[in-house]
Amino acid sequence: MTLEDLKTLIREVQDFPKEGINFKDITTAIKDPNAFQYIVDQLYLKYKDKGITKVAGIESRGFIVGAALAYKLGAGFVLIRKQGKLPAETIKKTYSLEYGEDIIEVHKDAFNENDVVLLHDDLLATGGTAKAAIDLVREFPVKDLLVNFIIELSFLKGKESIASEQNIDVDSLIVY
Numbered sequence: 335m336t337l338e339d340l341k342t343l344i345r346e347v348q349d350f351p352k353e354g355i356n357f358k359d360i361t362t363a364i365k366d367p368n369a370f371q372y373i374v375d376q377l378y379l380k381y382k383d384k385g386i387t388k389v390a391g392i393e394s395r396g397f398i399v400g401a402a403l404a405y406k407l408g409a410g411f412v413l414i415r416k417q418g419k420l421p422a423e424t425i426k427k428t429y430s431l432e433y434g435e436d437i438i439e440v441h442k443d444a445f446n447e448n449d450v451v452l453l454h455d456d457l458l459a460t461g462g463t464a465k466a467a468i469d470l471v472r473e474f475p476v477k478d479l480l481v482n483f484i485i486e487l488s489f490l491k492g493k494e495s496i497a498s499e500q501n502i503d504v505d506s507l508i509v510y
């Protein structure tokens with residue numbers, strides 16, 4: 335498996351969920367055992383020496399590889415969820431994304447001062463979701479925060495909007 339092989343396994347669906355959106359569908363990649371293993375292994379190689387204590391995955395597509403990666407790194411896993419799904423006390427952020435608006439939240443006891451957090455999602459588009467998730471993690475006194483995506487849509491400038499102002503290590507496996 336190579337990055338080029340992986341790219342061919344990501345399906346593009348035109349006009350989903352709205353007209354004008356070219357949706358990058360990872361389901362066709364992660365159902366392939368070699369591709370799924372390749373994604374997790376590539377991210378593991380990048381982060382294995384960074385002292386990551388917790389991977390925080392963004393609902394829902396950020397849970398899939400995020401949880402596998404946390405297991406492989408020997409880290410814990412934290413759920414950043416859409417509003418109303420987490421049972422205990424939370425903190426929340428409203429955000430806009432490429433095709434709408436939403437609220438995400440995380441449990442108030444999710445992180446502590448010993449944590450080096452790797453925030454993970456499948457895809458970076460406008461950066462609205464990631465920025466809200468970064469703001470959530472930044473409410474905790476964590477040691478460090480790194481951010482990772484499987485896919486970045488660079489023409490939407492999401493990386494600029496999250497990395498430049500906040501000086502954060504942001505990386506993506508595939509850039510379109």
Ligand SMILES: O=P(O)(O)OC[C@H]1O[C@H](OP(=O)(O)OP(=O)(O)O)[C@H](O)[C@@H]1O
Pocket residue numbers: 392393394395396430431432433455456457458459460461462463464492
């Ligand atoms: O950079 P942005 O413009 O904010 O868009 C990126 C977000 O959009 C998608 O999630 P979606 O809200 O569709 O939810 P899902 O993972 O549950 O499908 C994707 O998984 C990212 O979380």
Ligand SMILES: Nc1ncnc2[nH]cnc12
Pocket residue numbers: 355356357358359431432433457459460
């Ligand atoms: N174009 C896109 N494809 C898949 N997920 C997305 N989330 C936001 N924009 C997206």
